[in-house]
Amino acid sequence: MFAYDTEGFGPESLLGRTSDREVVLRRDVEAALRRLNPGLPDDAYHDALAQVTADDRTKTLLQVNKEKYRLLRDGVPVKYRDEAGRMTDRRLKLVDFDDPANPKKNRFLVVRELWVKGDTYRRRPDVLGYVNGLPLVFIELKRYDQHIDKAFKQNYSDYKDTIPHLFHWNALILLSNGVDAKYGSITSIMEHFSRWKRQKEEDPEPTADQPLLPLLLRGMLNKEALLDLVENFILFDRTEGELQKIVARNHQYLGVNQVIGKLLSKEPGMQAEVEAGRLGVFWHTQGSGKSYSMIFLTEKTHRKISAKYTFVVMTDRNELDEQIFGTYTGCGAATNKKAKAMDGKAPDRFTLIRRAQVEWMKETEICVVVSPEQGEVAEFRKWELDIVPHREKMVHRDLNLEFKKPEHPFRVVIVCAMWLTGYDVKCLATLYLDKPMKGHTLMQAIARVNRVGGGKKNGLIIDYNGMLKSLRKALATFAQGDRKGSDQDILRDDTEAVAEYGQSIRAAQDFLTGCGFNLDELIAANGFDKQAMILRGVNTVCETDERRKTFEVMADDIAARFRGIFPNPGLYAYDEQENAIAAIYNRLQESKESPDVSEMLQALYAVIDTAVTTDTLTVNEPPVRYELTKIDISRLQAEFERTCPNIKMLNLREKIEKRLEAMIARNPTRVDLYERYQEIVAEYNKEYNKDKDAVEVQKVFDLLQKDTQTRPERERIKEVAKELLDKLLSDKLQIDHWREKATAQAQVKAEIIKHLFVNLPETGYAEHEISARADLVFAHLYQTCAGTMAFHQ
DSSP, rough: BBBBTOOOOOOTTSSSSSSOOOSSSSHHHHHHHHSSSOOOOOHHHHHHHHHHOOOOOTTTTHHHHHHHHHHHHHOOOEEEEEEESEEEEEEEEESSSSTTTTTTTOOOEEEOOEEEESSSSSEEEEEEEEEETEEEEEEOOTTTSSSSSSSIIIIIEEEEEEEEGTTOOOOEEEEESSSSSEOOOOTTOGGGGOOOOOOSTOOOOOOOTOHHHHHHHHHHHHHHHHHHHHHHHHHEEOOSSSSSEEOOOOOHHHHHHHHHHHHHHHHHHHHHHTTTOOOOOOOOTTTTTHHHHEEEEEEEEHHOOOOTTOEEEEEEHHHHHHHHHHHHTTTSSSSSSGOBTTTTHHHEEEEEHHHHHHOOOOOHHHEEEEEOTHHHHHHHHHTTTTOOHHHHHHHOHHHHHHHHOTSEEEEHHHHHHHHTTSOTTTTTTTTOOOOOHHHHHHHHHHGGGGOOOOTOOEEEEESSSOOOHHHHHHHHHOOOOOGGSOOOOOSHHHHHHHHHHHHHHHHHHHHHTTOOOOHHHHOOOOHHHHHHHHHHHHHHHTHHHHHHHHHHHHHHHHHHHHHHEHHHHHHGHHHHHHHHHHHHHHHHHHHSSSSSOOHHHHHHHHHHHOOOOOOOOTTOOOOOOGGGSEEEEHHHHHHHHSSSOOHHHHHHHHHHHHHHHHHHHOOOOGGGHHHHHHHHHHHHHHHHHHHHHHHHHHHHHHHHOOOTOOHHHHHHHHHHHHHHHHHHSSSSOTTTTGOOOOHHHHHHHHHHHHHHHHHHSSSSSOHHHHHHHHHHHHHHHHHHHHHHHTTOO
């Protein structure tokens, strides 16, 4: 479509734009939302469209691009009431990645010479590629006799400076002079732009006189390849500290898809190779991006095939462990070092493992323990089995004792009747059942894995024989206790257990939301941002003792429910939430186990040391203890008034209380000291809550004031800040979960702008200055707990 000076504006115009500032084609986006997500209330579509077109000027271009990419790949989150009036959460598709070339699903549009206006400048890019109204592809073209670098330096770089909102939704940057052609991302420097030289792995390298633009267009911009690249071959990496957007190179795209293709192949020969464990070799030279290839492969497998796969990455040295794991965490594909397999403990999704651990698995011994009988050698030979080596072990070794030792390599035993009853192994964790059993024998067999010990929380039973009916009957006979004769089923259906697990996840998420912490923001964060969000979550739940204990109980309940129904496929729907909650919980436990409160304790000891006096001893006098009544309580109270993170404060309180309890145990008459300490803590908490409001007013005032203002003007601005916060905190807005709704955010921002235009001093603030300060205030309220509490989230 050619748009140069022929476009027009309005709902019925060529592209449906209302002005040349718009780069998202709202008409096409709304049509796609309704087409791909039918049957929803209009509010859901309008909310999603508002999020798509939102322009947050407080964030960098890369931050906005990353947020928009997640909406594109994962869907736009909306809340709406269904026909029954229930509040429903859902992510609305913007693009159908599963059926990319279907014209009933996706609309592909190429627009030439589209005028785009920024704040000051107006520019006309050569070619833009749209999918369902979103500008995903930017193409800058030069004449064949000009070097491709000019497209980068003269045009593309200028557009990023003058019309940056054009790149909010961008996935690919393409530069060409008709002969040479390169592609990259919005963070790529020219040296990092790449060429697309092959359509298939076996294709030869292009000759020196072969134009590269046709290869790139056929390889990257056919409908299937484009949406495959967008969905599965883009990463945001913070490994080197500064966030970078990564687009797969030609060999990475071909190699990963070749692996996926072989894994999904229906061809008998390939299926046989896959079943035999010969998926193939994906060879990389040094510096060719093998870590990124690993992430592209693992993430696409989980996204397009099954989330059940666990990937084992085997290395032969520590530096490779750190390098590969650092890339995984930097790209958000792993959240913490518990994703690494150390000492044989493996995670759910991917594992770094060294050759020493492979050797550990190889040395694991499997023994058979069965009762001896005459003629067993011949009987086993009928099944092409040799019982003699196993019988020698049973005769010459104490297998009974060896199997009870966790450190012994004898870790797997195959039994028939022996060891199923009356044999206790505390470290036994898993029982595989492939033999019909019932009644008392079945109950005894199950009990083998239920012994407490070895750090396990529960035993796991894998049933290959379908003995649920027998188990129900056995439990009805032997395990009902006082419930015997009742109709209550002691075994619950997995569906019910998964539903209750989901409820426990939602309860924990709602609890964190009520405390002022948005779990979805932690889920969406990557790299260092994720670590910062985890620390913020820990600090939030540690604001009070009661809050911390409540969260710990909820997290423990989630973990217990997970263990009880793993590996049910229904668990995978809650992976992101469970991982985020576990990350906060684990970090909280680490803080409790080794709290860094030494500096605070030293300061407290200094207070006590200066407030306590002793008398000189004489030879005949008994030793004199510290006189507790001489502690300077006012100085002790002052220490509590110092600003400090919540986790450190609670850890310090625990240490002080333990020490005071020990003192009282030795001298019960000094209970008044402990009571006075409790009064100080209660008084501090009361004043702390009062001070938080004043602190918020001061923060908003700092965003509004100017250094050149007089004292009366500054006092007036402080009043404006307080009135604004009071207004937003009042019942006038009545907005729940406002940060999750684009329309609600717009209402909050409009209220801020209106208040500042009406109440700020008429002199000293230009219109653009008021708008800029409104943006800063909105960003502050959005990002801080104060803004969260203000709107009852």
